[in-house]
Amino acid sequence: MHSAKVSRLALVAHNTFPPRRHVSPCVTAVGGRCLGHDGVGPTRYAHTSSAPTEDEAVVIRIPQHMQRRVGHAKDLRSKKRVPMVRAGKLLIQSKSPEHNQSAGFVFGKFEPTVLSSKGWKHKKSFGDYFTINNTKSVAPFVTEQQPQEERVTERKAVEFGQLRIHEELVRTLSQANITHPTTVQLQTIPKVLKGMNVLCAAETGSGKTLSYLLPVVHKLQLEKSSEDNAENSRTLGCLVVVPSRELTEQIAAVSRLLCAPFGMLTKTVGGGRGIGPIKNMFRTGPADILVATPGALVKALRRRCLDLSALRFLVVDEADTMFDSSFSDTLETILLQTAIARAPSETQGLGSKAQLLVVGATFPGGVGELLSRVTDLGSVVTVKSRNLHLLMPHVKQTFLKVRGSDKLLELQQALTELRHVTPGGGDRGGAVVFCNKAATVNWLGYSLDELKVKHLRLQGEMPSVVRAGVFRSFQRGEADVLVCTDIASRGLDTSRVRLVVNYDCPESPTDYIHRAGRVGRAGGAEEGQVLSFVTHRWDVELVQSIETSARRRSVLPGMKSSISEPKAQGKEDDEEEKKKKEDDEEKEEEKFRKKKRRMAYRRED
Numbered sequence: 001m002h003s004a005k006v007s008r009l010a011l012v013a014h015n016t017f018p019p020r021r022h023v024s025p026c027v028t029a030v031g032g033r034c035l036g037h038d039g040v041g042p043t044r045y046a047h048t049s050s051a052p053t054e055d056e057a058v059v060i061r062i063p064q065h066m067q068r069r070v071g072h073a074k075d076l077r078s079k080k081r082v083p084m085v086r087a088g089k090l091l092i093q094s095k096s097p098e099h100n101q102s103a104g105f106v107f108g109k110f111e112p113t114v115l116s117s118k119g120w121k122h123k124k125s126f127g128d129y130f131t132i133n134n135t136k137s138v139a140p141f142v143t144e145q146q147p148q149e150e151r152v153t154e155r156k157a158v159e160f161g162q163l164r165i166h167e168e169l170v171r172t173l174s175q176a177n178i179t180h181p182t183t184v185q186l187q188t189i190p191k192v193l194k195g196m197n198v199l200c201a202a203e204t205g206s207g208k209t210l211s212y213l214l215p216v217v218h219k220l221q222l223e224k225s226s227e228d229n230a231e232n233s234r235t236l237g238c239l240v241v242v243p244s245r246e247l248t249e250q251i252a253a254v255s256r257l258l259c260a261p262f263g264m265l266t267k268t269v270g271g272g273r274g275i276g277p278i279k280n281m282f283r284t285g286p287a288d289i290l291v292a293t294p295g296a297l298v299k300a301l302r303r304r305c306l307d308l309s310a311l312r313f314l315v316v317d318e319a320d321t322m323f324d325s326s327f328s329d330t331l332e333t334i335l336l337q338t339a340i341a342r343a344p345s346e347t348q349g350l351g352s353k354a355q356l357l358v359v360g361a362t363f364p365g366g367v368g369e370l371l372s373r374v375t376d377l378g379s380v381v382t383v384k385s386r387n388l389h390l391l392m393p394h395v396k397q398t399f400l401k402v403r404g405s406d407k408l409l410e411l412q413q414a415l416t417e418l419r420h421v422t423p424g425g426g427d428r429g430g431a432v433v434f435c436n437k438a439a440t441v442n443w444l445g446y447s448l449d450e451l452k453v454k455h456l457r458l459q460g461e462m463p464s465v466v467r468a469g470v471f472r473s474f475q476r477g478e479a480d481v482l483v484c485t486d487i488a489s490r491g492l493d494t495s496r497v498r499l500v501v502n503y504d505c506p507e508s509p510t511d512y513i514h515r516a517g518r519v520g521r522a523g524g525a526e527e528g529q530v531l532s533f534v535t536h537r538w539d540v541e542l543v544q545s546i547e548t549s550a551r552r553r554s555v556l557p558g559m560k561s562s563i564s565e566p567k568a569q570g571k572e573d574d575e576e577e578k579k580k581k582e583d584d585e586e587k588e589e590e591k592f593r594k595k596k597r598r599m600a601y602r603r604e605d
């Protein structure tokens with residue numbers, strides 16, 4: 001069979017190209033495709049029985065294994081990729097259907113990831129889009145109301161009453177319709193009650209505030225009611241440090257609710273209004289719980305308005321912002337004025353020290369280094385949620401490649417659609433529109449005014465008098481749209497929000513996680529969604545990493561949720577220092593390169 005085939009081939013070749021006296025031995029045609037040159041490949045096996053005469057056909061024999069190899073390569077090329085769509089729900093829905101991916105499809109470890117956003121750096125990709133569909137209807141950190149098919153365990157959900165916290169606290173929570181702890185609360189509350197230093201890393205909106213406030217209030221009221229302390233005047237028991245004034249008000253509101261049954265006092269102190277109001281606040285005496293921004297707190301400490309020596313709890317919330325370079329020096333000043341316990345036993349009895357609780361959805365590098373100066377890192381237990389740094393499976397996330405000039409129109413359409421989803425009465429739900437700069441917030445605000453879209457604006461460059469109360473007005477529903485910068489992306493509870501729009505693409509996966517986390521929160525509006533506009537070529541890398549994480553169900557790149565060990569002493573210290581310096585230099589270089597690339601793109605645009 002094989003010889004016949006080869007002979008036929010040779011005959012065809014013979015008929016098509018009549019034999020010449022000097023047939024070049026180095027080129028052999030099979031099916032019109034060149035196979036080899038210079039004696040390598042098929043020509044090495046070429047066999048001519050004798051020097052061809054004019055009447056003889058040139059017979060070239062090709063070994064079977066070589067034919068099989070050629071056939072296999074052809075097959076591979078022509079074979080279509082394994083279909084990514086199977087029966088059931090789609091995880092990725094793309095403008096090009098061949099990029100769709102089913103929720104049940106899994107990529108092999110070494111298989112390249114197919115991306116809808118692959119060609120998004122090209123001008124022709126404007127108008128392209130893809131959606132990461134929600135595969136769960138309820139947030140995974142909510143322990144009750146999980147549909148039967150999405151349940152991880154068949155065990156009955158634990159109630160707050162089973163966590164050994166004061167029954168008044170359980171009652172207060174149930175009045176607010178909060179009966180079952182979320183997964184992070186289940187893990188964190190017992191550890192704080194035991195007196196441990198805790199680093200709590202859990203998804204946005206998973207109820208981290210209650211996970212530290214509940215055990216703190218429980219323990220403070222126990223101490224207050226004990227006979228030893230009955231005669232004592234009020235002392236500051238817990239200090240919560242957060243990055244923004246809006247957040248101080250929000251956390252203080254929850255704290256006041258929990259403290260009310262025990263007659264405990266919560267106060268806030270924020271910056272932006274000079275030293276006068278800060279002094280006035282402390283003149284009226286200490287609080288049991290103080291929620292403060294770091295800048296205002298350091299001012300108060302310098303003027304000896306408060307004393308941290310008797311502190312029982314120090315909470316650092318929104319750790320990624322608090323430990324980054326903009327706040328880390330101020331935070332260090334605060335930490336160094338506090339005596340932090342190095343073991344649970346040090347939190348009890350006379351001369352007891354403060355428990356340290358560090359809370360966040362993401363952690364920057366350097367947390368361990370700073371903490372190692374005030375406590376033994378070995379004493380810090382880490383609570384990490386299962387879905388940390390994964391894209392939220394209960395929130396639909398759409399990416400749209402759109403020209404800068406079309407973004408306003410797209411935004412208007414998205415806001416109109418949101419209004420139509422819940423026609424008639426009830427809370428329509430809100431939308432948060434994120435911009436990267438304060439100037440864009442202002443410009444977009446004026447444009448929305450022209451389009452008669454009622455909205456509120458929040459950005460860091462606003463005068464504090466104007467800024468005060470903006471977020472509360474939005475929470476109360478005075479407007480359905482909040483146009484803001486990233487200052488609203490950290491910690492603010494936006495339970496009524498149904499839509500997050502990234503008008504400007506976020507600059508890092510961390511920013512994306514925090515912005516997207518304004519929807520799909522515990523006890524919040526159902527069916528939240530995120531819409532991101534992708535305009536610039538430098539945005540595409542982030543989009544591709546998000547798409548890869550979604551398709552592979554892997555964590556987003558560059559996210560940290562643990563603290564590194566304290567630095568070694570002596571020589572090792574020097575070596576580590578050197579390595580760190582090198583790493584830092586490398587990072588700086590990379591940053592510089594990125595900036596250059598971005599500038600280049602800008603010029604090209």
Ligand SMILES: Nc1ncnc2c1ncn2[C@@H]1O[C@H](COP(=O)(O)OP(=O)(O)OP(=O)(O)O)[C@@H](O)[C@H]1O
Binds near residue numbers: 177180204206208493
């Ligand atoms: N166990 C619970 N059951 C129902 N709702 C809850 C529960 N715990 C907290 N919540 C609600 O969930 C919302 C989000 O809580 P919280 O602001 O503490 O989240 P977070 O994890 O701190 O979010 P972020 O990372 O954005 O700071 C709040 O409205 C809160 O009232």
